[in-house]
Amino acid sequence: MDEAVAVALFLAVTAYAVLAGADLGAGFWDLVAGGADRGARPRALIDHAIGPVWEANHVWLIFALVVLWTAFPEAFASITLTLFVPLTLVALGIVLRGAGFAFRKSLVRTSERRAFGALFATSSVLVPYGMGAVAGAIASGRVPAGGEAGDPVTSWVNPTSVVGGVLAVAAGAYLAAVYLVWDARRLADDAAVEYFRRRAVGAAVAAGATACAGVVVLRADARYVFDGMAARALPLVALSALGGLGSLALLVRGAAGSRAPRGARLLAVGAVASIVWGWGVAQWPYLLPTDLRVSEAAAPSATLATVLVVFGVAAVVIGPALALLYALDQRSLLPDEPDAPGAPGGPAAGPPGRRRPPARAAPGR
Amino acid sequence: MGLLAVDPVPWARAQMAFTLAAHIILVPLGVAWACMTLIANWRAIRRDDRDALVLAQRWSKYMAVTFAVGAVTGTVLTFEFGLLWPRFMGRWGAAFGIPFAVEGLFFFTEAIFIALYIFGWKRLRPWPHFWTGVPIVVAGIGGTLSVIAANAWMNEPDGFTLNRAGEVVDVDPVDVFFTDAWPYEASHMLVAAYLVGGFLVASVYAVGLLRGRRDRYHRLGFLIPFTVAAVATPIQMMVGDTVARWVYENEPAKFAAIELVPETDSDVPETLLGRLDADGDVEGGIAIPGLASILSDPSEGTSTVVQGLDAFPADERPTRREANTVHLAWDVMVGIGTLLSLLSAWYALAWIVRRDMPRSRLFLRAAAGAGVAAVLAMEAGWVVTEVGRQPWIVRGHMKVEDAATTNGGVWITFLVVVAVYLALAVALVLVLRAMSRRFRRQDELVDTDVPYGPRGPRGVGADAPAAEEPEEPERVGG
Ligand code: HDD
Ligand code: HEM
Ligand code: HEM
Numbered sequence: 001m002d003e004a005v006a007v008a009l010f011l012a013v014t015a016y017a018v019l020a021g022a023d024l025g026a027g028f029w030d031l032v033a034g035g036a037d038r039g040a041r042p043r044a045l046i047d048h049a050i051g052p053v054w055e056a057n058h059v060w061l062i063f064a065l066v067v068l069w070t071a072f073p074e075a076f077a078s079i080t081l082t083l084f085v086p087l088t089l090v091a092l093g094i095v096l097r098g099a100g101f102a103f104r105k106s107l108v109r110t111s112e113r114r115a116f117g118a119l120f121a122t123s124s125v126l127v128p129y130g131m132g133a134v135a136g137a138i139a140s141g142r143v144p145a146g147g148e149a150g151d152p153v154t155s156w157v158n159p160t161s162v163v164g165g166v167l168a169v170a171a172g173a174y175l176a177a178v179y180l181v182w183d184a185r186r187l188a189d190d191a192a193v194e195y196f197r198r199r200a201v202g203a204a205v206a207a208g209a210t211a212c213a214g215v216v217v218l219r220a221d222a223r224y225v226f227d228g229m230a231a232r233a234l235p236l237v238a239l240s241a242l243g244g245l246g247s248l249a250l251l252v253r254g255a256a257g258s259r260a261p262r263g264a265r266l267l268a269v270g271a272v273a274s275i276v277w278g279w280g281v282a283q284w285p286y287l288l289p290t291d292l293r294v295s296e297a298a299a300p301s302a303t304l305a306t307v308l309v310v311f312g313v314a315a316v317v318i319g320p321a322l323a324l325l326y327a328l329d330q331r332s333l334l335p336d337e338p339d340a341p342g343a344p345g346g347p348a349a350g351p352p353g354r355r356r357p358p359a360r361a362a363p364g365r
Numbered sequence: 366m367g368l369l370a371v372d373p374v375p376w377a378r379a380q381m382a383f384t385l386a387a388h389i390i391l392v393p394l395g396v397a398w399a400c401m402t403l404i405a406n407w408r409a410i411r412r413d414d415r416d417a418l419v420l421a422q423r424w425s426k427y428m429a430v431t432f433a434v435g436a437v438t439g440t441v442l443t444f445e446f447g448l449l450w451p452r453f454m455g456r457w458g459a460a461f462g463i464p465f466a467v468e469g470l471f472f473f474t475e476a477i478f479i480a481l482y483i484f485g486w487k488r489l490r491p492w493p494h495f496w497t498g499v500p501i502v503v504a505g506i507g508g509t510l511s512v513i514a515a516n517a518w519m520n521e522p523d524g525f526t527l528n529r530a531g532e533v534v535d536v537d538p539v540d541v542f543f544t545d546a547w548p549y550e551a552s553h554m555l556v557a558a559y560l561v562g563g564f565l566v567a568s569v570y571a572v573g574l575l576r577g578r579r580d581r582y583h584r585l586g587f588l589i590p591f592t593v594a595a596v597a598t599p600i601q602m603m604v605g606d607t608v609a610r611w612v613y614e615n616e617p618a619k620f621a622a623i624e625l626v627p628e629t630d631s632d633v634p635e636t637l638l639g640r641l642d643a644d645g646d647v648e649g650g651i652a653i654p655g656l657a658s659i660l661s662d663p664s665e666g667t668s669t670v671v672q673g674l675d676a677f678p679a680d681e682r683p684t685r686r687e688a689n690t691v692h693l694a695w696d697v698m699v700g701i702g703t704l705l706s707l708l709s710a711w712y713a714l715a716w717i718v719r720r721d722m723p724r725s726r727l728f729l730r731a732a733a734g735a736g737v738a739a740v741l742a743m744e745a746g747w748v749v750t751e752v753g754r755q756p757w758i759v760r761g762h763m764k765v766e767d768a769a770t771t772n773g774g775v776w777i778t779f780l781v782v783v784a785v786y787l788a789l790a791v792a793l794v795l796v797l798r799a800m801s802r803r804f805r806r807q808d809e810l811v812d813t814d815v816p817y818g819p820r821g822p823r824g825v826g827a828d829a830p831a832a833e834e835p836e837e838p839e840r841v842g843g
Binding site for chain 1: 426429430432433434436437438439440441443444445446447448451452454455456457458459460462463465466467468469470472473474476477478479480481483484485487488489500533534535536537538770771772774778781782785789792793796799800803
């Protein structure tokens with residue numbers, strides 16, 4: 001049963017990576033979108049795209065943490081004991097990011113929006129970096145089990161953690177750009193399609209390069225996981241590479257016609273999800289390589305069963321609700337509220353060249 | 366780290382208490398505001414009430430902001446369990462985690478439907494839109510019941526088997542969730558959420574009414590939440606009384622601190638205010654003879670024996686200072702509860718006699734203060750629960766000092782967290798005020814906010830997409 005719960009845990013982590021990871025990546029694009037005027041349009045699109053969904057996406061993190069501490073208490077205790085600093089930074093980053101976003105969305109004055117927007121955007125980079133660094137610390141075996149703390153600094157300031165952090169930021173930015181291409185197309189905003197398409201290509205290249213560098217680093221610094229990736233997890237690694245390359249090809253081809261790449265989104269998700277799974281499979285059977293096995297860390301079986309039941313209920317009850325949310329969102333049935341506009345005009349009031357979303361075709365009549 | 370390392374235990378306690386105390390203020394809004402919004406929404410659709418419609422829509426927008434802050438402060442708590450109490454989680458996570466796993470389901474539900482509701486105003490039809498709000502209310506209740514199950518378990522741990530080494534080797538999830546303390550704590554907190562949420566929202570409109578904004582919109586904004594709170598208050602007093610009797614029977618050390626009883630005795634007086642002096646004797650305060658005994662078990666009257674602090678070993682009961690804190694917090698909770706009951710009775714009486722709310726300014730002033738007072742009562746109640754449990758983190762099984770992190774840098778994170786949260790609080794209030802000002806200014810301009818498009822109640826004007834909205838971003842707000 002501990003295997004099943006470990007799989008469930010990784011499902012939650014994957015969901016967080018491909019859903020919330022993209023929301024964090026959108027914050028990255030917000031950060032680099034330029035001054036208040038120049039960046040107004042991409043920012044409005046970002047607001048529009050993540051507004052309705054970021055909180056639901058964020059719950060995956062809570063869920064993953066809760067599953068970890070309930071099903072594998074010792075692993076949770078060891079991770080939090082050693083990685084006190086990066087986890088504290090991540091927690092604070094989440095506060096600033098969520099609050100910054102919600103506040104910005106509710107304000108209209110440019111100066112205020114800029115201040116909270118900056119908060120939102122910088123912490124959107126800090127948070128995935130910290131999480132990637134934590135993953136790197138675990139993967140490279142720097143988190144000891146058994147109630148003693150590892151090194152408070154080098155546990156998360158080390159080659160694998162740096163790669164993990166940069167990769168998390170790059171992968172999030174890549175996913176976000178790909179999703180935003182889609183969102184822009186949905187709003188029939190050709191200029192924004194092109195804007196994010198170019199950035200998606202850039203981020204794909206950056207993420208790919210980081211991943212390649214990661215292979216070298218892992219080999220030197222995280223031998224167990226490297227060996228696993230070269231053996232057990234090789235198919236997943238290959239899948240990830242193929243997905244990345246495939247989506248890159250589609251994105252580049254999209255430059256030709258105005259047709260935005262269709263399958264790129266799916267391939268991008270596949271690329272990120274399979275690298276997360278690759279990590280998990282590579283360090284199997286350890287939760288903390290090579291100190292704590294999944295089976296050693298597992299809670300009593302009744303607890304594990306409860307976690308699985310909760311997961312089952314979530315699949316049956318929460319799954320459809322989530323699907324409903326995404327479906328309505330994708331059909332533009334959850335538009336921004338009119339009085340919380342993106343600074344100079346909400347997404348519906350873009351500068352020239354942007355068409356209004358088909359607001360008047362509302363089914364509400 | 367050397368110099369920077371300070372005993373983490375007091376700092377961890379302080380940080381946990383501070384972040385919980387902050388989170389809990391947002392909780393009543395998350396739990397009760399959605400319900401009040403739906404009441405307004407229902408009225409709007411059923412009675413074609415334009416004011417109620419605008420109210421519901423605006424409330425949902427405020428909620429979007431407070432919900433986001435509630436979510437991020439809750440996330441910090443989730444991290445803190447590990448960051449501050451790793452040894453607690455490592456040893457007890459298998460049991461203590463179960464209620465949180467259940468709570469996760471409610472979090473998902475809440476986050477999903479709050480998005481559907483808030484963003485659905487424009488494009489969903491009125492009734493389906495209304496129904497997207499109902500799961501928020503259900504999830505708020507379910508979430509409260511689950512998270513309180515975790516707290517009740519700390520007070521009344523149950524549902525696990527330990528081996529010789531004290532490790533949890535078997536768990537009964539149902540017993541973990543439904544501890545004996547759970548029905549009492551859960552109902553008391555649930556009613557508290559409606560009480561606090563109601564008074565808090567009503568207090569804002571009471572201020573508006575006092576400032577002369579006596580239109581129907583403000584009146585409705587006052588009446589809906591105040592009525593919810595006024596109904597909740599007497600219920601809360603009755604539930605509280607039951608909880609107190611339960612604590613008398615099951616958590617005698619906490620009860621001794623609550624009632625400030627140094628020595629086991631019968632005919633114990635109820636001491637209002639007062640404290641234990643350095644010798645552990647009651648000092649000051651007003652003693653009402655026999656009342657604590659009578660309230661503890663009315664059937665036995667003054668002969669009811671109440672265990673004093675001296676009935677417990679010194680290292681298994683709250684310290685003198687903690688007992689004083691608990692007792693003061695108790696007085697605050699019960700005192701404010703009594704005042705709020707009087708206020709609710711006044712309101713009820715006015716309705717019975719005149720079929721209208723009290724007209725006096727004194728009433729409105731009291732109502733304006735009731736929001737903050739209710740929050741204080743709730744905070745005080747939590748201090749009773751948490752400090753009264755000391756020195757235990759898991760009562761009878763693990764002490765707080767054995768649960769804390771060994772990390773000497775906690776004092777730094779505590780200071781950072783306090784600074785961040787204070788800034789957050791200020792920003793939150795300013796943002797909400799800016800929104801309210803903007804809404805008011807819109808009222809003076811044109812009616813632009815038209816939910817449900819032209820199908821909206823009472824055939825209100827044309828659909829006004831964002832682009833045509835007359836707003837002046839540089840002037841409004843702040
Ligand atoms: C909203 C305000 C509020 C009001 C008016 C009251 N309470 Fe309360 N009380 C709470 C809000 C609260 C709380 C914050 O919600 C607590 C903390 C934990 C809990 O479950 O409820 C609480 C805890 C709490 C406890 C400790 C429970 C435990 O540790 O297991 C007792 C004994 C009482 N209350 C009793 C009362 C009595 C006798 C009241 C009035 C006559 C009263 N409360 C009014
Ligand atoms: C489900 C809800 C809650 C849980 C699971 C919980 C859990 C904890 C834990 C683990 C501690 C540290 C150990 C200890 O000192 O006993 C603690 C302490 C504390 N909590 Fe709670 N708590 C909850 C709700 C609250 C709320 C809402 C408040 C609001 C004020 C609060 C106030 C405190 C205080 C004041 C302390 C410090 C007590 C002391 O050390 O003297 N708690 N809580
Ligand atoms: C130690 C205790 C606690 C932890 C770890 C905790 C954790 C959390 C988390 C992670 C969230 C965000 C969920 C999301 O993303 O939507 C949240 C929100 C919430 N929490 Fe807590 N919480 C604690 C105490 C409490 C208490 C004591 C209550 C109520 C009795 C409560 C009620 C809620 C509610 C209703 C929400 C929904 C969001 C909102 O209303 O702002 N929590 N909490």
